[in-house]
Amino acid sequence: MMNSLHIDASKCTGCLQCEMACSYENHGIFATSKSRIKVFEFHSTGRKVPYTCTQCAEAWCMHACPVGAIHEDKATGAKVVNETTCVGCKVCTIACPFGTINYVADTGKVQKCDLCGGNPACAEACPTGAITFVDASWTGLDRMRSWAEKLDTTVKTA
Amino acid sequence: MSWQRKILRVDLTAGTVTPEPLNMEWAMAYLGSRGLGTKYFVEEVGPGVDPLSPANKLIFATGPLTGTMASTGGRYTVITKGALTGAIACSNSGGYWGAELKMAGWDMIIFEGRSPKPVYLLVRDGEVSLEDGADIWGTTVWHTEEHLKTKHQDPLMRVSSIGRSAEQGCLYSAVVNDLHRAAGRSGVGTVMASKNLKAIAVRGTKGVGDIRDPKAFFAATKAGKKVLADNAVTGQGLPTYGTQVLMNVINEIGALPTRNHKDVQFEGARDISAEAMREKRPTDGKANLVTNQACFGCTIACGRISQLDNGHYTVENRPQYWGASGGLEYEAAWALGAANGVNDLEALTFANFICNEDGFDPISFGATVGAVMELYEMGVLTKEQIGIEAPFGSARALTFLAEKTATGEGFGKEMGLGSKRLCEKYGHPELSMSVKGQEFPAYDSRGIQGMGLTYATSNRGACHLRSYTVASEVLGIPIKTDPLATDGKAGLVKAFQDATAVFDSAGICLFTSFAWSLVDVAPQLQAACEGDWSLENLNVVGERIWNMERMFNNAAGFTAKDDTLPKRLTTEPAKTGPAKGLVNGLAKMLPEYYAERGWTADGIPTPETRARLGL
Numbered sequence A: 001m002m003n004s005l006h007i008d009a010s011k012c013t014g015c016l017q018c019e020m021a022c023s024y025e026n027h028g029i030f031a032t033s034k035s036r037i038k039v040f041e042f043h044s045t046g047r048k049v050p051y052t053c054t055q056c057a058e059a060w061c062m063h064a065c066p067v068g069a070i071h072e073d074k075a076t077g078a079k080v081v082n083e084t085t086c087v088g089c090k091v092c093t094i095a096c097p098f099g100t101i102n103y104v105a106d107t108g109k110v111q112k113c114d115l116c117g118g119n120p121a122c123a124e125a126c127p128t129g130a131i132t133f134v135d136a137s138w139t140g141l142d143r144m145r146s147w148a149e150k151l152d153t154t155v156k157t158a
Numbered sequence B: 001m002s003w004q005r006k007i008l009r010v011d012l013t014a015g016t017v018t019p020e021p022l023n024m025e026w027a028m029a030y031l032g033s034r035g036l037g038t039k040y041f042v043e044e045v046g047p048g049v050d051p052l053s054p055a056n057k058l059i060f061a062t063g064p065l066t067g068t069m070a071s072t073g074g075r076y077t078v079i080t081k082g083a084l085t086g087a088i089a090c091s092n093s094g095g096y097w098g099a100e101l102k103m104a105g106w107d108m109i110i111f112e113g114r115s116p117k118p119v120y121l122l123v124r125d126g127e128v129s130l131e132d133g134a135d136i137w138g139t140t141v142w143h144t145e146e147h148l149k150t151k152h153q154d155p156l157m158r159v160s161s162i163g164r165s166a167e168q169g170c171l172y173s174a175v176v177n178d179l180h181r182a183a184g185r186s187g188v189g190t191v192m193a194s195k196n197l198k199a200i201a202v203r204g205t206k207g208v209g210d211i212r213d214p215k216a217f218f219a220a221t222k223a224g225k226k227v228l229a230d231n232a233v234t235g236q237g238l239p240t241y242g243t244q245v246l247m248n249v250i251n252e253i254g255a256l257p258t259r260n261h262k263d264v265q266f267e268g269a270r271d272i273s274a275e276a277m278r279e280k281r282p283t284d285g286k287a288n289l290v291t292n293q294a295c296f297g298c299t300i301a302c303g304r305i306s307q308l309d310n311g312h313y314t315v316e317n318r319p320q321y322w323g324a325s326g327g328l329e330y331e332a333a334w335a336l337g338a339a340n341g342v343n344d345l346e347a348l349t350f351a352n353f354i355c356n357e358d359g360f361d362p363i364s365f366g367a368t369v370g371a372v373m374e375l376y377e378m379g380v381l382t383k384e385q386i387g388i389e390a391p392f393g394s395a396r397a398l399t400f401l402a403e404k405t406a407t408g409e410g411f412g413k414e415m416g417l418g419s420k421r422l423c424e425k426y427g428h429p430e431l432s433m434s435v436k437g438q439e440f441p442a443y444d445s446r447g448i449q450g451m452g453l454t455y456a457t458s459n460r461g462a463c464h465l466r467s468y469t470v471a472s473e474v475l476g477i478p479i480k481t482d483p484l485a486t487d488g489k490a491g492l493v494k495a496f497q498d499a500t501a502v503f504d505s506a507g508i509c510l511f512t513s514f515a516w517s518l519v520d521v522a523p524q525l526q527a528a529c530e531g532d533w534s535l536e537n538l539n540v541v542g543e544r545i546w547n548m549e550r551m552f553n554n555a556a557g558f559t560a561k562d563d564t565l566p567k568r569l570t571t572e573p574a575k576t577g578p579a580k581g582l583v584n585g586l587a588k589m590l591p592e593y594y595a596e597r598g599w600t601a602d603g604i605p606t607p608e609t610r611a612r613l614g615l
Helices: A015-029 A061-062 A091-095 A121-126 A140-150 B024-030 B035-045 B097-103 B141-151 B188-194 B216-232 B232-252 B273-278 B330-336 B345-358 B362-377 B393-405 B418-425 B449-457 B488-506 B510-514 B519-527 B534-556 B566-573 B586-597 B607-613
Strands: A002-005 A038-042 A047-051 A069-073 A079-081 A103-105 A107-113 A131-135 B004-010 B016-021 B058-062 B076-081 B089-091 B108-112 B119-123 B127-132 B156-159 B175-177 B181-183 B198-205 B291-295 B303-305
Touching: A002 A047, A002 B393, A038 B024, A047 A103, A061 A091, A061 B016, A061 B586, A079 B345, A107 A121, A107 B004, A140 B303, B004 B345, B016 B418, B024 B035, B024 B273, B024 B534, B035 B058, B035 B076, B035 B089, B035 B108, B035 B488, B035 B534, B058 B097, B076 B181, B076 B188, B089 B188, B089 B534, B097 B108, B097 B198, B108 B449, B141 B156, B141 B198, B141 B345, B188 B566, B198 B607, B216 B232, B232 B273, B232 B330, B330 B345, B330 B362, B345 B362, B345 B393, B362 B393, B362 B418, B418 B510, B449 B488, B488 B519, B488 B566, B488 B586, B519 B534, B534 B607, B566 B586
Parallel strands: B004 B108, B119 B198
Antiparallel strands: A002 A131, A038 A047, A069 A079, A103 A107, B004 B016, B058 B076, B058 B108, B076 B089, B089 B181, B119 B127, B156 B175, B156 B198, B175 B181, B291 B303
């Protein structure tokens, strides 16, 4: 069974534990600037929204890469960058409609979320359940449940 | 090691920026942030220095856990000689700025001298420069942040700055970062303004690494987070209600200072409480509270984000105040509300926005409004002088004075003196509810006796964040003590003071201490840092920091006579509630406290105490 990251922005407090977990997992350092997941704060509404790659089934980045540096990890469904092959041309960053693959000036390569090989550090670190790693075919389950709960199924008597 | 081992020295007079290695010998003895920054300060600055002279210095310091995954590891401290108090000042802030500075590769910035013209410091990792601040001088904190992010085309930049109140000399001006988090007390922002330093804009991409034992660190921080999540205060009370959870509690036990401490219970407490913030307003059907918010790395998330009623008189036709922003915390809600007898939640929220927008401390401001209202009711101050009728309970007077204090116009200049100087000026020094020139926060020491000793002996003037014995006396953390008794409070205050110094110096938030003791902090520090951070040593480090601050104040001219309370609290009994008939028993507690501390009867650390602590 395949899992995917599931984000419920209404639970996000903006603590950035996810960004630190991501940077430590991938760079061995606490550096929000190196994180592949970003939390956006919309000050005038008070909203905080974590955002990262959704691992498109037909991934623009993967199809756009001229050197075949991006491949699908069959076990997780993640689209993964092979740093050895990547030439840093940035075509993938132009192709991605969501902005979730980015060039890293320090390494001369691009980086994107790879689901940490099937155990995403961001979801593990999130203290509020805003980021979870759930059954990829049932990411709507929580929302369905909350609507289901509102249905009035009591028997009406005259 | 989780220090970056590098500090920045900025000579504002000469316009130079020089990197230096961090003094690791001092780090081993004083940890970081509050303790280590204060060590640098007392070594480099004479105790007699005029706070607003170029000879005073201003230090921004992070701790070893700042910028790590330790819960709440995002704090920084601003250390200087306080403009309001003339004592050692040390104001702590959350938000994201402190972690950004650490991730840029710096433990600390020391500002010295005075720039000949307004400037701001731009830090982009190792590239650091002083930039012309003419465009932002004379503007608000909110404008400054937006301007700098736009100018440098960097939305990820974090900004710490002062507002117009500091430029106008308001003595309780704050340093504000991330729009609504503040190093709020003692006038640290006023000192920054005196140096012609408007802002520090930081972008850090290097990160914080070199954790001594990563495996142990993740285990210890994870265990710490579980303790916070499982605790009723840090896991439920604070995220749901914020610190405002206290408003009704403190009112019920008769320790909510009301109308400049004339009363200890406020009939309008419910109207300005956490519960009221969550209720839908009849006017627009929306609640004042929009959401809670965390600071960097915080798994508690007690921060309040609020939105005003667009039809309220304060913001009618002023859409710049219609968006959500930093809402009322307990201390601000008390100072802007109960301290003045004002129960209009929207007016309090607006005044709080103004405090954030133009960078001044809502506690000292609100308490000064309380004193002004008492002077007005006595006929000492008139409507003509103040610019508005100002009886207790007037929301319009509160918001009028907030806007005047922000800009320093009219009576705002007088407001900026703080209650001590203002009450002295108008012939009633006894009406200033302050210690060492700094106004009380939100706990009446007749109803919570230990807080009287806390205020009287606090190294930065009246303050609840130096030993929060409310935790023990009201909430039963770590053990319940009787709030109406003085017995045992000397030892309690000492223990809280020393432990608090460690929390502040580690780079974490004091609010963790509702759930954590140093037993929970020690393994996190020990895993992150080289050195001995055992419980035993941390206790000594905390006591060393407290005594260091005390010795600076003694050398600056403070004596046992300054460890005192306004006579209202020691001679006028509480009129209602559980503490009815009681005054604060400071006279009994203070000598016990000096003995506990190993100080002379004059409040001076003895040679034996100094030797024991390596001072």
